[in-house]
Amino acid sequence: MNSSSPINVLGICGSLRKASLNGALLRCAQRAAPNTIRFSTADISDIPPYNQDVNDLGFPPSVERFRRQVASADALLFVTPEYNYSIPGLLKNALDWASRGADQPFAHKPAAIMGASAGRFATARAQYHLRQVLVFLNVHPLNQPEIMIPTAQNLIGPDGEMRDDTTEAYLRKQLDALYIWTLHLQESSKPNKID
Numbered sequence: 001m002n003s004s005s006p007i008n009v010l011g012i013c014g015s016l017r018k019a020s021l022n023g024a025l026l027r028c029a030q031r032a033a034p035n036t037i038r039f040s041t042a043d044i045s046d047i048p049p050y051n052q053d054v055n056d057l058g059f060p061p062s063v064e065r066f067r068r069q070v071a072s073a074d075a076l077l078f079v080t081p082e083y084n085y086s087i088p089g090l091l092k093n094a095l096d097w098a099s100r101g102a103d104q105p106f107a108h109k110p111a112a113i114m115g116a117s118a119g120r121f122a123t124a125r126a127q128y129h130l131r132q133v134l135v136f137l138n139v140h141p142l143n144q145p146e147i148m149i150p151t152a153q154n155l156i157g158p159d160g161e162m163r164d165d166t167t168e169a170y171l172r173k174q175l176d177a178l179y180i181w182t183l184h185l186q187e188s189s190k191p192n193k194i195d
């Protein structure tokens, strides 16, 4: 990739329900994305509960697929609800599976985090838990801008359309920042040209 070609961003949503505010937010982000970003979306709905006995026999196909998607992405975008002050078990389980092995695909990936809730706290506690998990996976999360959307049912329509220009501008700002962060990390990982 060079600085003029788009980066591949893998969207990972922590909610499975059809009317998910976070699923809708991910679709909003895709629509708001600048042309420096090419999106794909992970399907983590069929990843089984983690069991090391199963893992000892290899990765289930759904986990293989998720690991491949993470490995081939230039950056990740997590869009997650908050469940009981943390990230949903579904998302943690997918991360647990994909994190196994020395070739775990998350290492050194740039990532951004967004979340929407129907209430006032806007997934803040879940996002900071997710950041803690990402430390061990050696992901490089973007710090700013944070996207935490309270009472999202007032901003995102039933078909996932964004009804608020200010929020949409924030989505774009974070994606622009993710693009710059990704280029920065790719540039700094290149071998030193001086020697």
Ligand SMILES: Cc1cc2nc3c(=O)[nH]c(=O)nc-3n(C[C@H](O)[C@H](O)[C@H](O)COP(=O)(O)O)c2cc1C
Pocket: 015, 016, 017, 019, 020, 021, 022, 023, 080, 081, 082, 083, 084, 085, 086, 116, 117, 118, 119, 120, 121, 122, 123
């Ligand atoms: C098991 C469970 C736990 C929840 N815990 C929290 C919570 O800790 N904080 C919060 O703000 N909302 C909590 N909620 C409400 C969710 O934020 C709300 O249902 C949200 O719309 C779920 O995201 P989704 O619309 O993307 O599916 C919880 C919902 C569920 C189902």
